[in-house]
Amino acid sequence: MLAPNRTEQRGVLRPVPRFCFQRFVPIAAIAVFGAAAQTHTATPPSQPTLSSRAPEHMGGDSFNGRLVTHGPKGIRVYQILGFLEEYVGRLTADDDDTVERFYPNERAKAETFGRWLNELAQQQGIPTNAITKEIDRDSFVRFRSAILARALNRLYLEQKRDEVHDGPRGRIPRASLFVSRAMFDEVERQVKLAYISGAYCRYGRAHAIGFANAAHKATVLAGLLRDVGCKDVQVTSITDRIPNTNIVTFSSCRPAGWFKSSSDN
Secondary structure: OOOOOOOOOOOOOOOOHHHHOOOOEEHHHHHHHHHHHOOOOOOOOOOOEEOOOOOOOOOOOOOOOOOOOOHHHHHHHHHHHHHOOOEOEEEEEOOOOEEEEEOHHHHHHHHHHHHHHHHHHHHHOOOHHHOEEEEOOOOOEEEEOHHHHHHHHOOOOEEEEEEEEEEOOEEEEEEEEEOOHHHHOOOOHHHHHHHHHHHHHHHEEOOEEEEEOOHHHHHHHHHHHHHOOOOOOEEEEEOOOOOOEEEEEOOOOHHHOOEEOOOOO
C-alpha cells in the first residue's frame, strides 16, 4: 500500500485504542469476540518481529489465498478492514506487500493492530512469521505480509486502476481500493459490528468517528451504524481545509445493546 505524500493528519479525531474496550465498548460484540478467542490455543500469539523483510510464504496448508469472512473468523477480518486507512482509497501496487502503515503518534494503535493481525493469521492458517513489523527512521510503523496484503485487497469490490507507480522494477500498475456497501451485503450483524469496532479503535472518540478525506468510508460507516440500531446518525463534511474532514456522529445505541459510554447510567 503506497501512502499519500503527507506528513500529518489534520482534523482527525485521535483516540487511544483503550477507548474501544473501556469508555465506548461494543457490548454486543464482546461475547462474540470472546467466543472467537476461545478457539485459540492457550499460548499467547507471537508478535510480529522487527525485520527488514518477511520470507515469502504461501500460507499454511489450510489457507487457499482467500480469507474466511463469515462466522468467528470473519470478525477479525472485518476489524482489520475497519482499521485500514483510506485517505484517497487504499492505495496499493501489484508488487506491494504493505498491510498497513501507522503515523508516529499512532504507536499504541499499531500495537493493537499487530496483535489483531497475528490472531487473524492464526485463525486463517497463515504462518505468523509471514508478517513483519518495521519502524523507519521517521518513526512510522509498517506491517508487511505479501499473503495478507493480497488477501485483504481481494475483499474490496470497488477500485480505480488508472495510475502507475515507479517501482524498483519499473512502472507498476497501481490501484485505489474503496470500501463499499456491497462488501457487507451477506455478512452477519456481528461482522458489521466488528468493522465499526476496528474503525472506532483507530478513528473514534465519544460518539463520533472522524477521517481525513475518506468520505466514502464515512458514508459506509454511517449505514452500518444505522443497521446495528444507532440513532441520530449523521455525516458532517468540513471542506474549507486540506485535507477535508468527514465525521460520523451518532447517539448512544443502548436500545440495540451496542454502545455504552461511561456517562450512561
